[in-house]
Amino acid sequence: MEDTEELRRIMKEVVDFFDVLVQMRYHSRKTFKVSFINGKVKSIDSGTLAGLGVRVWVDGIWGFSSTTDLSKDGMFNTVKSALNAAKLGKGLKEERVRELRNSPVTGDLFVEENKPLDSVPIEEKIELVKKLDSQPRKMSDKVVSTNAMYMEMIDEKIIVTSYGTDVYYRDPKSDLRLSVVVSNGNEMEFGYSSFGATGGWKELFRRYSSDEMIEEAVRIAIDKLGAKYAEGGDHTVVLHPSLVGVLAHEAIGHTVEADFVLSGSIVKGKLGEKVASDLITLVDDPNPNIEKGAAGILLVDDEGNETTKVTIIGNGILKSYLHDSETSALFNVENTGNARAFTYSDEPIIRMRNTYIMPGESDPEEIISSTKSGYYLKGLGGGGQADANAEFMFGVLEAWKIENGKLVHPVREVTISGQAFDVLSSVDMVGNDFMFTLGAGYCGKFQPAKVDAGGPHLRCRVKIGGRK
Amino acid sequence: MDIMKFMKEKIDGLKAKIVRSGLKKVEIFLQRRNFKRVFFEKNELKTLNQDDLVGVGIRVVENNRQGFSFTNDPNEVFEVFDRAKELARLSEEDEYLDLPEPKECVLVEGIYDDRFEEFDLERTLMLGKKMVEIPRRVDGRVSLDSAELTITVMENLVWNTLGLELSERKTTALFFLMGMAVEDDKVSSFDYVADASVESSDLDERIEKSARVFANRVISSLGAKSCPSYKGKVLLSFSLTLKMFRKAEAPGLVN
Numbered sequence: 001m002e003d004t005e006e007l008r009r010i011m012k013e014v015v016d017f018f019d020v021l022v023q024m025r026y027h028s029r030k031t032f033k034v035s036f037i038n039g040k041v042k043s044i045d046s047g048t049l050a051g052l053g054v055r056v057w058v059d060g061i062w063g064f065s066s067t068t069d070l071s072k073d074g075m076f077n078t079v080k081s082a083l084n085a086a087k088l089g090k091g092l093k094e095e096r097v098r099e100l101r102n103s104p105v106t107g108d109l110f111v112e113e114n115k116p117l118d119s120v121p122i123e124e125k126i127e128l129v130k131k132l133d134s135q136p137r138k139m140s141d142k143v144v145s146t147n148a149m150y151m152e153m154i155d156e157k158i159i160v161t162s163y164g165t166d167v168y169y170r171d172p173k174s175d176l177r178l179s180v181v182v183s184n185g186n187e188m189e190f191g192y193s194s195f196g197a198t199g200g201w202k203e204l205f206r207r208y209s210s211d212e213m214i215e216e217a218v219r220i221a222i223d224k225l226g227a228k229y230a231e232g233g234d235h236t237v238v239l240h241p242s243l244v245g246v247l248a249h250e251a252i253g254h255t256v257e258a259d260f261v262l263s264g265s266i267v268k269g270k271l272g273e274k275v276a277s278d279l280i281t282l283v284d285d286p287n288p289n290i291e292k293g294a295a296g297i298l299l300v301d302d303e304g305n306e307t308t309k310v311t312i313i314g315n316g317i318l319k320s321y322l323h324d325s326e327t328s329a330l331f332n333v334e335n336t337g338n339a340r341a342f343t344y345s346d347e348p349i350i351r352m353r354n355t356y357i358m359p360g361e362s363d364p365e366e367i368i369s370s371t372k373s374g375y376y377l378k379g380l381g382g383g384g385q386a387d388a389n390a391e392f393m394f395g396v397l398e399a400w401k402i403e404n405g406k407l408v409h410p411v412r413e414v415t416i417s418g419q420a421f422d423v424l425s426s427v428d429m430v431g432n433d434f435m436f437t438l439g440a441g442y443c444g445k446f447q448p449a450k451v452d453a454g455g456p457h458l459r460c461r462v463k464i465g466g467r468k
Numbered sequence: 469m470d471i472m473k474f475m476k477e478k479i480d481g482l483k484a485k486i487v488r489s490g491l492k493k494v495e496i497f498l499q500r501r502n503f504k505r506v507f508f509e510k511n512e513l514k515t516l517n518q519d520d521l522v523g524v525g526i527r528v529v530e531n532n533r534q535g536f537s538f539t540n541d542p543n544e545v546f547e548v549f550d551r552a553k554e555l556a557r558l559s560e561e562d563e564y565l566d567l568p569e570p571k572e573c574v575l576v577e578g579i580y581d582d583r584f585e586e587f588d589l590e591r592t593l594m595l596g597k598k599m600v601e602i603p604r605r606v607d608g609r610v611s612l613d614s615a616e617l618t619i620t621v622m623e624n625l626v627w628n629t630l631g632l633e634l635s636e637r638k639t640t641a642l643f644f645l646m647g648m649a650v651e652d653d654k655v656s657s658f659d660y661v662a663d664a665s666v667e668s669s670d671l672d673e674r675i676e677k678s679a680r681v682f683a684n685r686v687i688s689s690l691g692a693k694s695c696p697s698y699k700g701k702v703l704l705s706f707s708l709t710l711k712m713f714r715k716a717e718a719p720g721l722v723n
Contacts, residue, residue: 041560046551047538049523055515064517068471068540085516088590092513092597122558130560232699262510263613264650347507347515388613388648388658391694419694446614467699 004158004168007070011052011160014075018162020086021057021100022079023303026050026070026158027344030118034126035149036133042147044126051344055303056082060096061089066345097329103306103337104164109299112292114202117152117172125150128176128210135214136180142222144188145181150174153450157302165304173197173295173450174204175440178213182221189412191221192381192397196295196439196452203293207435220379220398227412230399230466236374237416238367238402238459242437243394244357245453246380248282249438251392251420253355253453254445256312256320257338258327260350266389266421267318275318276424279458281358282313284322286337288436294354295439296451298340302348307337312355313424324350342447351445357455360430364457367429369405375464376400376407377416379437390420393465415465423460431457471522472500472623475542479524479627482545486629491553493529493567495628498522503620504589506596511604511612513597518589528552529567533559570632581667584639587619595675599643602679609690610683613647613658617675641665645679649686656690 007026015022028050035042051068052075063086067078132148152174159167175196182189193216197203208216239247255265262268267275276282286298286307298307303325311319323331324339327350339348368376379397386392396414400407436454443451479496486494505517525538526549535555537548596617603610620642625635644662648655661682665671704712 036560040562041534043536044534044555044559045536045538046555047525048544048548049538049540051540061513062515064515066519066521068522068542081518085518085589088593089513089516094512122555126558126560259509260613263647264611264655266655345519345521347517389655391657446616 004156008158008160008166008168010072010075011158012166014072014079015160015162017076018056018079018083020083020162022162023055024075024079024160025053025302025304025341025344027053027341028156029343030154031152032122032125033149033151034129035147036129037147038145039134039137049343052078053341053344053346054078054082055347056086057100058083058086059090060093061086062347063087063089064347097326099329100325101328101335102161102163102303102325103335104161104304105300105306106164106166109167109169111171111198111297111299112203113172113200115200117174117200118154120201132176132178132210132214136178136218139214139218140182140222142182142184142225143180143218144183146178148178150176159300159302159304161304167300167304169300171297171299172199175295176204176210176213177440178217180217180221182218182225184225187225189221189224190381191217191219192379193217193220194440196441196450197293198295198297199293206293223398223410224412227410228401230375230401230411230414230464232464232466234461235464236371236459237462237464238371238374238376238457240376240378241433241435241454241456242379243377243396244455244458245355245437246384246394247392247420247423248357248455249352249355249443249451249453250384250386250394251390252282252312252424253284253352254386255388255390256322257350257352258321258323258331260388261321262327262330264388267321270318271320273318274316275421276313276316277427278316279360279427279430280313280316280424281311282355283358284310284312284336284338284352284355286353288354288356290356290434291436291454294436294452296352296354298337298353301337301339302341303339305335305337305339307353308334310336322350322352324348340449342449346447349446351443351449352451354436354452356434356436356453357430357458359432359434359456360458362429362431364431364433367431367457367459368402368407370429371402371405371459374402375411375414376402377414386420391418392420393417411466416462417465418462423462426461427458429459433457471520471542475522475524475545478542478545482549483627485546486549491528491530491629493629494549495527495567495626497525497527498625500623501620502622503618504587504592505616505618506593508596508600508612508615511600513593516589516593524548526552527567528556529565530556532561532563532565533557534562534565535559567628567630568632569630573634575636579639579666580637581639583668584619584621584641587668592617592619595671598672599645599675599679602676603645603647603683606680606683607649607687609649609651610686611647611650612645615643615645617641617643639666641668641671643675643678645682647682647686649690651690654691656686657692659686659689661685
């Protein structure tokens, strides 16, 4: 922290020198990764990536430049490079805002960090991943392949802007993943479990232990061996929070990113309209109280602005898009602080943080017991795709047939598809439970971003891809 | 400051330290990436970007155990070597771990075009502008979500204690267009076209062709109807067939 004070002072001096809008962001990332495959180390590596990203705004055009030269001269040259770039675009933008909408943050920001990641010995992390990789094979002779990985990123940022930001921010994130492949001699099936967090070691293991993670991955894979196939067509389904999170992030969340809205996403011009069941309230939250340690926590965005909780859909009504300083000015609304950059050499763009559907009033067991016929679907398996028109198709990691309110047998190779807003309009029960489930994932949009997503159990109608 | 020159000086010092350390298997990989990038959003220019990035990765194999560490800070290269050594000590044995021995190496021809060294940001911008103007000239219903053109000049160097020392220069022009077609309430599928070239001579032609393909692709899915559940014969394109096989193979390959 002391080392960064001098850097912060020089950054302020350089930013103050220029009479244009400047965003200066120092971003240091220390990473550590260990992975094992089938009893062998695949990689054990660590690294540092640090530098300065500078954006300058002139006549509606951003000039961006980055450097690893953290001397005062280096900073001056980087601002000049960004300024020259911005000036090259002068007059080329027709639809521009006169002034960006900023809500600058000052101070030193820390997330809740119980047992900081950098205080846990490397040996302990290696042993953990070794156990994740080896234990499944000891549990069942059906396990033919394993792959385990731990990864951490400890970010430190200093953001100084010409509009008043002066902030230090420590942001540690980690994730743990295990995949297993099982075989009964005729068929192979896949199981997967993962979790991720912002904070320390205790935040990472806040919900599950490593033993529970192993049991879960092995159970998922073995349950599917010999399972029946689902019946294709429109069905009533009960979605586990892991799929609710996928729906919230992939199928809805991307369509409400304001840059995407401006390009013509399906929700353009639909603010104030009913887009989902009254039971649905969907938010994007930078620091959720609903469950501590979510992987997408963001205390200040990468334009140096305050991050705020956004109600995207409130009781079925489309309420807000996700904004940065430019789109909030263009839409004449508050800046929500969704501008994020993955590394110092990436430019901040609009990204989600922790996107979730708020819990309702139904007991999850009651949701299943009150379902006469349908499927219970859990986890994202085999990838998927969501479109600008909110059409989606996702693979499902594990599924069960529901008959007369009971889970009767597992089914496999299920896909779900539909239009996300139609699906949310069909919701008739929302659970009173809650879980973040996408913490190990990275969202991709030109550059990665650590996000989280989740929700409660909910019941709705979707199209199921099956064999019958 | 010439960051590459500074990094190379530090690496020279490190090589001497590695030789003195008596370690038999250490590898240094150095990369410089200089790029100019123009980025467009919602049919308009958003960002111009130029960067010169340098990074170093160090791999240590000791007693059949491997450690790897990296940095982009020239002042940290000695520390990175120590970290890689420490990780190798903590790692697990793998009898197949080794470093490549020096052998006659034929460098790949045609991946470096020195004319890209002369591309400045202004020229990159002109090409980018042309790229984003074409789709809307083809059909006014095309809405560009984003588009990017990046010209990269890259230099890679690898050195190891077994005597291997190689360097390579590469150039690429990488571009993509993403977006959809919009007409009244109808929105097409979100789609993209991306292409890349290692030489500058056919870049104009490639950009024009890709921009037209993109426009026609998003227009063709405008007004498409949702498909009911269906089981029966379908006609698969070559690219879709390839993707299906890749998906089917992927878990087996990964595991």
